[in-house]
Amino acid sequence: MKLKTFAPADVAGKKTLLRVDFNVPFRDGKVQDDLRIRAHAPTIERLLGAGAHVALVSHFGRPDGHVVPEMSLGQLVGDVERVYGKKVHFVDDCVGDKVTDAMNSLPQGDLLLLENSRFHPEEQKNDPDFAKLMARPFEVFVMDAFSAAHRADVTTNGIMSVLPSFAGNLLVKEGEMLGIVCEKPHIPYVLIFGGAKVSDKIGVVKFLSDLANTVLIGGGMAYTFLKTDRRAIGKSLREEDRYVFARDIMDSARTAGAKVYLPLDSVVADGPNATTSSVSDDVPDDKMGLDIGPKTIELFTKSILSAKSILWNGPMGVFENPMFAEGTKALCEAVAKATSWGAISVIGGGDTASAVRKFGFADKVSWISTGGGATLEYCSGKPMPGMDPLRID
Ligand code: ADP
Numbered sequence: 202m203k204l205k206t207f208a209p210a211d212v213a214g215k216k217t218l219l220r221v222d223f224n225v226p227f228r229d230g231k232v233q234d235d236l237r238i239r240a241h242a243p244t245i246e247r248l249l250g251a252g253a254h255v256a257l258v259s260h261f262g263r264p265d266g267h268v269v270p271e272m273s274l275g276q277l278v279g280d281v282e283r284v285y286g287k288k289v290h291f292v293d294d295c296v297g298d299k300v301t302d303a304m305n306s307l308p309q310g311d312l313l314l315l316e317n318s319r320f321h322p323e324e325q326k327n328d329p330d331f332a333k334l335m336a337r338p339f340e341v342f343v344m345d346a347f348s349a350a351h352r353a354d355v356t357t358n359g360i361m362s363v364l365p366s367f368a369g370n371l372l373v374k375e376g377e378m379l380g381i382v383c384e385k386p387h388i389p390y391v392l393i394f395g396g397a398k399v400s401d402k403i404g405v406v407k408f409l410s411d412l413a414n415t416v417l418i419g420g421g422m423a424y425t426f427l428k429t430d431r432r433a434i435g436k437s438l439r440e441e442d443r444y445v446f447a448r449d450i451m452d453s454a455r456t457a458g459a460k461v462y463l464p465l466d467s468v469v470a471d472g473p474n475a476t477t478s479s480v481s482d483d484v485p486d487d488k489m490g491l492d493i494g495p496k497t498i499e500l501f502t503k504s505i506l507s508a509k510s511i512l513w514n515g516p517m518g519v520f521e522n523p524m525f526a527e528g529t530k531a532l533c534e535a536v537a538k539a540t541s542w543g544a545i546s547v548i549g550g551g552d553t554a555s556a557v558r559k560f561g562f563a564d565k566v567s568w569i570s571t572g573g574g575a576t577l578e579y580c581s582g583k584p585m586p587g588m589d590p591l592r593i594d
């Protein structure tokens with residue numbers, strides 16, 4: 202998906218409202234992980250470099266339309282200053298005269314952080330009057346919050362009907378990379394699914410499987426598929442109400458000419474916290490399959506190395522326990538190698554992203570998507586209210 206972005210002349214000297222996602226993990230008055238803040242740095246650099254006057258708006262937690270002091274974005278001022286190396290001013294609302302006054306006195310080069318947009322109930326109702334109110338102090342809107350782009354809120358959608366609007370760097374990059382793997386994959390296209398549950402990913406599996414040349418299914422979700430292939434799965438994760446879906450997916454992907462590979466063997470143990478394990482083709486009655494085994498690693502690696510585009514969603518095992526991390530690690534290596542040979546590799550899914558970072562492969566893949574829910578929605582072919590109005594192809 203190609204998005205309309207801004208040229209310096211579109212924003213130079215303009216009062217610009219930038220939608221970011223500062224919904225960071227926050228505990229004991231501290232930001233636990235500033236990845237989401239850092240993700241907007243390129244857009245901010247480019248806006249300030251072009252001479253824009255920039256205010257930042259975001260949601261933070263779920264205050265449900267009430268003012269909740271524990272969810273005030275004022276608490277993030279220090280972290281935002283540290284990450285961007287800019288002076289940050291804060292105003293304790295996101296609409297009204299306070300914002301207009303603060304914008305009028307904002308020195309170019311500094312940033313203005315507005316209060317949590319979800320303190321107003323109109324935000325999540327996508328209220329058109331509230332969109333006009335919010336737009337009043339501004340001349341331009343830039344959307345950069347990919348992880349909120351599956352929502353139709355005022356700050357992700359409604360305001361685009363009121364102000365000239367553009368996509369920021371992060372949104373453009375997400376559209377470009379997810380566009381490749383969801384719309385125009387380079388062939389051969391290898392899809393890797395894993396993680397805990399089939400039901401979390403049904404939309405994505407359904408939407409993308411027909412596009413792929415090869416579908417690799419590992420992780421906990423594989424056992425629901427293996428069971429429909431009449432394999433013994435012991436006490437492994439399963440979703441009995443998804444057997445029919447699993448059957449249908451395998452049939453329809455195969456009819457469309459795709460190869461669907463399930464694990465040939467598993468690392469089995471008593472449970473995710475076990476301290477001893479073994480490898481077997483079928484899972485014994487009293488054990489769980491907690492990682493893919495060496496034969497599966499070999500099979501999956503071979504497919505991955507032949508790929509020109511790859512989407513990976515869901516780890517191959519309980520990688521949080523080193524005993525069940527080998528499958529996920531081996532696939533990180535394979536995906537990194539394919540990428541170094543010219544494949545486009547996209548990582549979707551929060552836990553898959555953590556695994557790729559944990560094992561040191563973050564800069565060896567093409568792109569790690571910053572959206573959790575948003576990535577799943579995009580990859581299910583659903584509307585993206587925060588992107589669709591900016592689409593130019
Ligand atoms: P993502 O966030 O990347 O979309 P999921 O949330 O679907 O991934 O799944 C991640 C979780 O799946 C991890 O916490 C991992 O421990 C778990 N998991 C992976 N394989 C198995 C398995 N065989 N049995 C049980 N849990 C598994």
Ligand code: MG
Nearest residue numbers: 550551552553
């Ligand atoms: Mg997850």
